[in-house]
Amino acid sequence: MANIDFGGVTEEVITSEEFSLDKARDVLKNETVAVLGYGVQGPGQALNMKDNGINVIVGQREGGESWNRAVADGFVPGETLFPIEEAAKKGTLIQFLLSDAGQVATWPKIKECLNKGDALYFSHGFGVVYKDQTGIIPPENVDVILVAPKGSGRTVRTNFLAGSGINSSFAVHQDFTGRAKERTLATGIAIGSGYLFSTTFEKEVYSDLTGERGVLMGCLAGVMEAQYNVLRKHGHSPSEAFNETVEELTQSLIRLVAENGMDWMFGNCSTTAQRGALDWSPKFRDAVVPVFDDLYESVLSGKETKRVLDVNSAPDYREKLQAELDIIKNSEMWKAGAAVRALRPENR
Numbered sequence: 001m002a003n004i005d006f007g008g009v010t011e012e013v014i015t016s017e018e019f020s021l022d023k024a025r026d027v028l029k030n031e032t033v034a035v036l037g038y039g040v041q042g043p044g045q046a047l048n049m050k051d052n053g054i055n056v057i058v059g060q061r062e063g064g065e066s067w068n069r070a071v072a073d074g075f076v077p078g079e080t081l082f083p084i085e086e087a088a089k090k091g092t093l094i095q096f097l098l099s100d101a102g103q104v105a106t107w108p109k110i111k112e113c114l115n116k117g118d119a120l121y122f123s124h125g126f127g128v129v130y131k132d133q134t135g136i137i138p139p140e141n142v143d144v145i146l147v148a149p150k151g152s153g154r155t156v157r158t159n160f161l162a163g164s165g166i167n168s169s170f171a172v173h174q175d176f177t178g179r180a181k182e183r184t185l186a187t188g189i190a191i192g193s194g195y196l197f198s199t200t201f202e203k204e205v206y207s208d209l210t211g212e213r214g215v216l217m218g219c220l221a222g223v224m225e226a227q228y229n230v231l232r233k234h235g236h237s238p239s240e241a242f243n244e245t246v247e248e249l250t251q252s253l254i255r256l257v258a259e260n261g262m263d264w265m266f267g268n269c270s271t272t273a274q275r276g277a278l279d280w281s282p283k284f285r286d287a288v289v290p291v292f293d294d295l296y297e298s299v300l301s302g303k304e305t306k307r308v309l310d311v312n313s314a315p316d317y318r319e320k321l322q323a324e325l326d327i328i329k330n331s332e333m334w335k336a337g338a339a340v341r342a343l344r345p346e347n348r
């Protein structure tokens, strides 16, 4: 446990140096980790653990696309790949990585598969925190733990393969065995976390739902579209509008932010750009504060959860979701984006 000063506030974090992979392997040596769900997080976490020498099995609906992908990734039907309930019964540490709506639909059956002393693991506080809507109330004789990677499952895997890692938060909701925390940290390290910071199930889900609806995804998509449209309205070409809105950000400026912070990115742009950015940043900040306040309230009240469950529980939700994603893909802006990406020297 290291005490790190985050801008004047001291927090405890666990790094892969302090909690080594060897230690994680030792803590998990008698466990069968059952990864239920092979969508986005499932493959990332399962493959990293497998490569790290952990005893991993996968539970997935038989015969579908995700099942076939698990087979292609080296999981063997009847040995390390099973229907969901069978894997849940075999596992001692059960990673509930179905979609959040899928967790609600399958919970009544999964609950029956848990044995005394098992650990029930989540990568989101959703199911447990909004229990009035999800009905997910774990029995008292299991550990209930969380490791939530702060990134896409795709990056959980690609960062691992690149020799890096992803940051994750961790929490213990219920400690039945007295070993819940060490099981949590060991699993967090085994899935490839570079470091783990402490949270609660509540704080995790409130911040996660806000972040993805806000700056990370929803707000990002919204402000990009707004700027692109203004530039187009004033006669700028699609290539100019896209470059000035997206390509320069992803290929240049956001990399500088990642490297050394916002002031570093500003400092490596012209004094003209810095003057304008410093003047306009507070205007944008103040304009969106009411939207963020609405968003957080909507998360806290359970309205966002209700919407997710209502829409994503429909039998045709995948097709409808794909239709919405296709509208983005086929818009002028993102078609221009495809053309711009194809022109990158490494893609030509």
Ligand SMILES: NC(=O)c1ccc[n+]([C@@H]2O[C@H](COP(=O)([O-])OP(=O)(O)OC[C@H]3O[C@@H](n4cnc5c(N)ncnc54)[C@H](O)[C@@H]3O)[C@@H](O)[C@H]2O)c1
Binding pocket: 037, 038, 039, 040, 041, 042, 060, 061, 066, 084, 096, 097, 098, 099, 100, 101, 102, 103, 105, 106, 123, 124, 126, 148, 149, 150, 151, 152, 153, 154
């Ligand atoms: N996607 C991410 O990168 C990410 C990042 C951090 C945390 N999480 C959390 O991890 C968990 C898993 O998310 P995900 O995005 O990997 O899920 P996903 O949407 O990719 O779905 C995972 C699997 O659930 C299965 N599934 C869905 N509904 C089902 C049902 N009714 N019955 C049986 N199987 C069903 C699907 O076949 C799929 O293989 C969620 O709690 C999510 O909030 C996801």
Ligand SMILES: CC(C)(O)[C@@H](O)C(=O)O
Binding pocket: 149, 150, 151, 152, 153, 208, 212, 216
């Ligand atoms: C990758 C995200 C956005 O961080 C995650 O929270 C998710 O729900 O997919």
Ligand SMILES: [Mg+2]
Binding pocket: 124, 208, 209, 212
């Ligand atoms: Mg999320």
Ligand SMILES: [Mg+2]
Binding pocket: 149, 150, 151, 208, 211, 212
């Ligand atoms: Mg997230």
